[in-house]
Amino acid sequence: MIDAADTAWMLTATSLVLLMTLPALALFYGGLVQAKNILSVLVQCAAVAALCSVLWFALGYSLSFSGDGPWLGDGAAFFLQGLARDAVHPGTKIPESVFVMFQMTFAVITPALIIGAYVERIRFAAVLVISGLWMLLVYAPVAHWVWGGGWLAKMGVMDFAGGIVVHVTAGVSALVIAWMIKPRQEFPQGIRPPHAPWMVMVGASMLWVGWFGFNAGSAVSSGADAGMAMLATHLSAASATLAWMAIEWIKFGKPSLVGAVTGTIAGLATITPAAGVTGPMGAVAMGVAAACVCYFAVWLVKKKMGVDDALDVLGVHGVGGGMGTMLLPFVALVGAGGGTLGQAPSQQFVTQTIGVAAVALFSAVATFIITKLADMLVGLRVDREHETQGLDFATHGETGYHINR
């Protein structure tokens, strides 16, 4: 039976999640790059969104959500064949069409998150090859493992809205691609600062709101779970924003805008897996932990590992999502309003950790192969000269800003 209230909320949530990629993530990332590369980032986000939507329709949805084998779905829903207008998604009260579309927006934003790793130097064709293959060969299987009745679901892994499926996969894969494509020419000494911090803030704010669709929509209903998920999501984002600001204020004497909104995103990524079982107090704890750990992780990747994960996809998303998944059994118990765990907390922690580790390992290996393949097919990097000139004109023939020129 289709429930009108559930369906209405899920239509809304789906729209919010698409807004997270177009334009929220595009602006968030676009503001962080140099002025000569702004358009390349925007067009990469738009193209990945379009490509992965079509691939989701053709193959992805079926591989993730059709059939209940341990490793991969089946081909029964390729090209959404046999999708009846009035079909209800099993276990929910919403139309199958809405579930397909809601999940599509997740399959769109996850490869788009990875864009942050390779900006300012990648060939556009490589973006398409990597994103398309990655969505089918990394995202779809992992979504099946965790959400489609696969082996991690059977093991009892809890991932409400995608700490593992979205953020660990994207974060780890981002690191692998950043390492394989090698740093930007000027890295680390000569890297230019973000060209438009205001744009970063606008994008992050829209991500914050869009995340309500992402997390509260993952209840796949419009009731109590959605309500508490939204509250937890907001509180985690707010406390992480304050905590990141505090860290910078103490360390550098000035609280920065880019820092504050990076804290926001860290808080959002971290609460994502736990938004379904966390009460308000647990969410605040999660947010504070997000800022402290992600701040450290960003520094570690850039300074210690020397990998040019340009916009800190691993440090903010991967580490946040992974940490949230592993802290989940503990924050669920903090204060009122929490949900129930599937297993005893210590056992759940082990299960969660296995889930994170297995998916991280699989993502790293699969992404390595995909990136190698893309390198052989189309090449990963633009010419040195084009990199210096900027991808906007060199690759797309357009210029972002025509002021005083």
Place this chain on the structure above:
Amino acid sequence: MKLVVAIIQPHRLENVRQALTDIGINGMTVTEVRGYGRQRGHTEIYRGAEYTISFIPKLKLEIGLADERVEDAVLAITKAARTGKIGDGKIFTLDLHAAQRVRTGETGEGAL
């Protein structure tokens, strides 16, 4: 005639304009420029990483003047642009060989 070229901190422009107006100098051309002198740029911090900004935004003022006005003008600009901190800028005075008002065709000091 002389051309006074002053490089100043952007936020001192209104001060300088007022000071020049006060001594009867009405007219200047302002350009947004970037550069560095002894200040050697500054650093900005994003997500904990330091970025060196070598070329800092400044404003360049160009003012054509009769010889006898130059000293007053340079003094006024110096007073109005000065914050006392490093990076306050420089003032150059150059000989000006000719001037012509486009609308009327006047030449020399009458065109200034």
